[in-house]
Amino acid sequence: MHFYGLIGNLSAKKGKGDQLVKLLIEASKILEGHEECIQYIIAQESNNKDIIWVTEIWTSKKAHDASLQLPAIKSIIAEAMPIIEETNGLGAETVPIGGVAKNPFVDSKE
């Protein structure tokens, strides 16, 4: 199976990193039920909480692009725009090949 990957980062306005993470987590809750969304992981840079990385894996580019049109996703994007300083566009488009991919947010013993 051929996947579609995206690796990108967003810079939040100064001090807004945590707020942006919250919005992206909200978006991920919507995508959790989306069969074609395999990974949508949100991470903050260790030494700058206003830089947020989002690493995504989808079954196809088409599925990813369509998700941006979901009303619930569009409204989160609109809510996030005012607190985003800069994005590196879509980020790097990749083809995920293989590796270790356990779920850190479910399997780990809280």
Add this chain to the structure above:
Amino acid sequence: MHFYGLIGNLSAKKGKGDQLVKLLIEASKILEGHEECIQYIIAQESNNKDIIWVTEIWTSKKAHDASLQLPAIKSIIAEAMPIIEETNGLGAETVPIGGVAKNPFVDSKE
């Protein structure tokens, strides 16, 4: 639980991207059994197969750093060095917060 994430890319020497991916997949097979390695995903850039992205999630930085001393990992690194043009160092150090993290390499219907 507080995770340690790394998002980095490597540039292989011209035309050596596939060979470098093979070595990194070999490394991931070793890390598959490593309890503290949660994710080690290898992806090739869609428009340049010589740029390889590795996105990692570990239980701690200490666990990640220790893995670089495993004899089997050290020998793969030594094998890979001659075909690596450039790396962005360790890459971005992150704190993975949450999101969707299904396993593309196991759950997907091949």
